[in-house]
Amino acid sequence: MARSESHFEVKTAIVHDWLTGMRGGERALEAIYELYPSPVYTLLCTKNFQSSIIDHSKIITSSIQKLPFSGKFYQKLLSLFPRAIEEFDLSGYNVVLSSSHAVAKGVLTNSNQLHICYMHTPMRYAWDLTFQYLRESGYERGLIGKIVRNILHEIRTWDIISANRVDYYLTNSAYVAKRIKKIYNREAEVIYGPADTNYYTLFEKKGENYLAASQMVPYKRMDLIVKAFVRMKGRKLTVIGRGPEEKKIKNLALKCPNIEFIGYQSPESLKDFLQKAKAFIFAAEEDFGLMPVEAQACGTPVIAFGRGGTSETVIEGKTGTFFYSQDEDSLIEAVKRFEKMEKVFDYSEIRQNALRFSKEEFQRKYSSFVEKKIKSFFR
Secondary structure (H helix, E strand, O other): OEEEEOOEEEEEEEEEOOEOOOOHHHHHHHHHHHHOOOOEEEOOEOOOOOOOOOOHHHEEEOHHHHOOOHHHHHHHHHHHHHHHHOOOOOOOOOEEEEEEOOOHHHOOOOOOOEEEEEEOOOOOOOOOOHHHHHHHHOOOOHHHHHHHHHHHHHHHHHHHHHHOOOOEEEEOOHHHHHHHHHHHOOOEEEOOOOEOOOOOOOOOOOOOOEEEEOOOOHHHOHHHHHHHHHHOOOOOEEEEOOOOOHHHHHHHOOOOOOEEEOOOOOHHHHHHHHHHOOEEEEOOOEOOOHHHHHHHHOOOOEEEEOOEOHHHHOOEOOOEEEEOOOOHHHHHHHHHHHHHOHHHOOHHHHHHHHHHHEHHHHHHHHHHHHHHHHHHHOO
C-alpha cells in the first residue's frame, strides 16, 4: 500500500506463515489486509484458503509450494520453514507487517525497513508443547525421535535469533505477551481480536442444549467435555467439529442419547447454534480463543477453562464462569454452578463485553499503532 506524507511514500508488504484455511490467524490477516492492501508473502497457499477480502493475485509463495504433496503434509516440513521464509526479497518495501504463529516473523529485513509483527503465539510445538508434540506423534524414543528432537533444537535456535529481526511486537492477549517476554525477552503490546461481532448477533431466546464446537485435536480437549456429559446424562450436549480425534471422541459417548455429534457446520448453521445454546463450553488453554468471543457476541454465556486468553475475554459471573482444572469433576462442578446462577445473566451485557474484541476495535488500535511507529521510524 502506498501512502504519501511529506512526500514520503510508504510501501507495505504482509507476511503470513501459510494459507491453508480460515482460522483465527487468517481472520486477523484479513483485518490487516483491509487496512494495508499489499502483496502477501507466505510459505504456501492451498485451495482450502478462501477469502473474499484478500486478493489472491497478490499472494506470493515460497519454494515449499512446489514440493509434492506440500499442501497435505506441510506441517511435516518444519525443518524447511526457516530457510523458505528467508527466500523472500522484501527490499522493495519499507514497512513489513508480519502475522506470525511459526516463522513469518523471521523474514529478512534491513535497517531501513520497519518490521511490525502481530504474533499469535511463539511456535508452541517448539517451546511449551514440545513434549506433548513428541508424545502425540510417537517420537519420544528411537532414531526418528532423536532426529525430531534435533530438528526442534535447531528450530528453537533459529527462532531466538530471528526474534531480533522484529522492531515491534503486537499480540492477541496478555497471556501470549507473557510468553513472548519469557522466550524472546521482548515486550509486546496487546491488541485483542478480531471477532466478527457484526455477523454474530444477539439472540435472547436460548435453548436447552449446551454447545461445544472446535476442531477435534488433542489440545482442544473436546474429549474432556464429552466425558463430563457422559456423566451428566440429564443434560444435552451438541458437538460441532471434525478432526483426527473424532472417532476416538465419538466412541466415548456410545449409547449416550444426551450427546449429539453433528460434524462440520456452515457458518450460518454455526451462528444459529451459538445463538440458541444454553451455554458454550470451551476446555482448551487457548492463546486468544475466538469462539468464546463469538458466542458472547450472540449473548450466549461461556463455561471455559480459566487459563489462557479466555480468562481475559470471559468475565466470571457476568458473561460466564470458569473451571480451573482440565478434568471432568472440575467441568461438572462449573456446569452445576452455572445453572444455579443462570437467571442472573444479562444476554445484552454479554454481547456488550464481546464488542471489546470486535474487528473494528482491532483495526482502530492496529492502524493507530502502525501509523505512530511509521512516523517515528522515518522522521
